[in-house]
Each structure stands twice: as C-alpha cells, then as structure tokens.
Amino acid sequence: MCCSVGFTRSLGLALLPLALCCILANLLLLFPMGEISYLRDQRLSSYIWYFGGLGGGGLLMLVPVTTFISLGKCSCCWNEGLMMCGSVLAAVVGMVGSGYCFVLSGMTLLQGPQCFTVLGWTYPFSDDGGRYLLEPDSWSQCLQPVSIVEWNVSLLCILLCLAALEFLICLLQLGVGLVTAVCRPCCYKQEYSLHA
Template sequence: MCCSVGFARSLGLALLPLALCCIVANLLLLFPMGEASYIQKDRLASNIWYFGGLGGGGALMLLPAVVFITLGKCSCCWNESLMMCGSVMAAVVGLVGSGYCFVMSGYALVQGPQCFTSYGWSYPFENQRGRYLLQSETWSRCLQPVHIVEWNVTLLCVLLGLAVLEFIICLLQLGNGLVNAVCRPCCYKQEYSLNA
C-alpha cells in the first residue's frame, strides 16, 4: 500500500506543473503575440473559446493532482479502500480532461487560425484538413496578427503534448488503483492465514 500511495503522490506532483502549463498555453492563445486588441475585437479563432487547455488540461486536471497528492492521510482500512476508489475516479476525471484538451487542440490545429488576409478576416486554412502545417510558405497569407500561424501552431502543439503526458499519468494511476484494489484483499487473506 505504501508503494502504491507513494507512486500516486509522485504522479500527482507531476500533474501539477503540466496542468499549470496547459492553463498558461491556453491563456497565451487568447493574446496573439501578447496583444489584447484581437480579443477585444473578437478576432480569435472560435475553437480557442472551447478552453481545451484552460478547462480540460488545466482546471479539470487539478482535481486528480490534488487527490493523488493527498492519498494516505488516514490509516484505517475502510478509508484506504475508499481512498483508492477515489483515486481511480479522479484518474477517470483526469483521462476525460486530458482527452478533451487533446481533441480541442487537435481540432484547432487542423482548422487553423482566424486572421486578416487580402480577402479580409477569415479562416484561410480551414478546408485544408491540416495540410497547411507542412506548407509553411502558405503561412504568409495571414497578414494580421503577425506570425499568428506560428504562434497558434506552437502553443497548440504544446497543449497536445501536455495532454498526452497527462493522459499517460492518469492511465498509470488508474492501473495502480485498480491493481491495488484487486490485490489488497488477496494480501489480507494471505496475512490472515499466516497469522492463524
């Protein structure tokens, strides 16, 4: 039990900075090149408002992080079983949050940014199904905000990577909690038979 609790705590400590990085990356998407004027004029891509990083990979990920870190604070057996069930549920919440972050970031990456082109404000890469990512020479179509394609691609790729890491961590804790829930009763039976 001590090993599994220690493992869960270390996973929780790993989740905290990942969640904070997701929040920061999503906030940066709201301010292209550090400018607030585009958010005021409603010139941001619509998918940024789904808050994949802020909600899914960030705020929602804080719940499993806190649950994992606080495991093992009580010593009675009933609470230990309940505690591991709680950590499994928190891991499921984390899987949902990281999955949401991954899907929303991927969708935003495929759609491309909203920007000002020679035809006005539009989504110039929307119908390319992400092919623009491999054609950096087409990025100059976006005249404003300056370097918006690079800005979005970088931050959305960061969010995708963070979401994958969060998913792996929550999956590890899900396995840890389930194995502990299955093996604990077996261990107690063995200890009882040895003591008898």
Template structure:
C-alpha cells in the same frame, strides 16, 4: 499500500506543473503576440473559446493532481480500499480532461487560426485538413496578427503534448488504483491465513 500511495503522490506532483502549463498556454492563445485588441474585436479562432487547455488540461487536471498528492494524508476514517477507489475516480476525471484538451487542440490545429488576409478576416487553412502545417510557405497568407500561424501552431502543439503526458500519468494511476482495489483484499486474506 505505502508504495502505491507514494507512486500516486509522485504522479500528482508531476501533474501539477503540466496543468499549470496548460492553463498558461491557453491564456496565451487568447492574446496573440501579447496583444489584447484581437480578443476585444472577437478575432480569435473559434476553438480557442472551447478552453481545452484552461478547462480540460488545466483546471480539471487539478482534481487528480490534488487527489493524488493528498492521498493517505486525510485524517478521516477511510479504509485503504476506499482511498484507492477515490484515486481511481480522480484518475478518470483526469483522463476525461486530458482527452478533451487533446481533441480541442487537434481540431484547432486542423482548422488553423482566424486571421486577416487579402480577402478580409477568414480561416484561410480550414479547407486543407491540416496540410498547411507541412507548408510553412503558405503561412504568409495571414497578414494580421503577425506570425499568428506560428503562435497558434506552437501553443496548440504544446497543448497536445501536455494532454498526452497528462493522459499517460492518469492512466498509470488508474492502473495502480485498480490493482490495489482488486488485489489488496486478496493480500489481506493470504496474510491472515499465513498468520493463523
């Protein structure tokens, strides 16, 4: 049990900076190139308001991170199986959060940013199905905010990567917790029969 608790705590410590980075990346999406005027004028892409990094990959990910880190430190009378069941539930919350972050970031990348073009404020890449990502020469269609495509692509790709890492870590703890919940009673029975 000690090994599995230590493993869970390590995963929790790894999730914490990933969640904070997701929150930071999502906040940066709200302020293209560090300017607040675009948020005031409601000129941000629609998917930014779904808060994939802030909610899913960030705040929701703090639930499993804290649960894994504090595993076994509670002075209440929980037995070991119940404690691992709690970590399994926290891992499921983390899987849901990272999946949400991944889906929102993916759709945002495919749609592309809202920007000012020669035709006014529009989504110039929305009908391309993400092909614009391989055609950086077309990014100059966006006149304002300056370098918004690079800003958007970098941060959304960062969120995608963070979501994948968070998903893997939560999946590892899900497996770890399930193995302990299922196999721990068997180990106790074997130990009891050997001692008898």
C-alpha cells in the same frame, strides 16, 4: 502496498506543472503576440473559445492532482484499497480532461487561425485538412495578427504534448489504483489466515 500511495502522490506532483502549463498555454492563445484587441474583437479561432487547455488540461486536471497528492498524506495503510478507489475515479476525471484538451487542440490546429488576409478576416486554412502545417510558405497570407500561424501552431503543439502526457499519467494511475483496490483485500485475507 503502502508504496503505491507514495507512487500515486508522485504522479500528482508530476501532473501539477503539466496542468499549470496547459492553463498558461491556453491563456497565451487568447492574446496573440500579447495583444488584447484580438480577444476583444473576437478575432480568435472558434475552438479556442472552448478552453481546452484552461478547462480540460488545466482546471479539471486539478481534481486528480489534489486527490493523488492528498493520498500521500495519509499515514495509515488499512484503508489503502478504499483510497485507491477514489484515485481511480480521479484518474478517470483526469483522462476525460486531458482527452478534451487533446481533441480541441487538434481541431484548432486543423482549422487554422482566424486572420486578416487580402480577403478580409477569414480562416484561410480551414478547408485544406491541415496541409498548411507542412507548407510554411503559405503562412504569409495571414497579415494580421503578425506571425499568428507560428504562435498558434507552437502553443497548440505544446498543448497536444501536455495533454498526451497527462492522459498517460492518469492512465498509469488508473491501472495502479485498480490493481491495488482489487488485490489489497486478497492480501488482507492472506495476512489474516497466517495470523489465525
């Protein structure tokens, strides 16, 4: 059963770059084309201010990352069931964080960017239910920031994929942790009865 601790540690190491990429993608959303003026003038999509990638897929994901990685540093196996219970709670926190990131990224994608059009600063795609994603010819109505639709769509799709991967990894650890926490005491009883 000690191998499950090593497996959990490897899941933590896999989550770390995903969390860092979520943070980076969210930060890039705040600065379209590297410009700070749109952030200063609050010309970003409203859902970006909820920081799905920075908070949910990034910082909150550091809870399971540190928990999973620290499990691998324990050299004893006698309390593996207890450690796995902690990893189950951390996996739930990770699932909440990645779910938050996924939902907010999807909502931001459906809303579309806030941009300057011939009608002024508006959300030109907010009422079409995401159909603009399949109609790239309509993206040209956003005059400023330049290529904002491509910028947002690319980064939000990356966030959706990262959040989905994070969720699956945490779900996997939830299953492993529950099985280990439940089955480990049974194994001890069997080992005790064999030695008795």
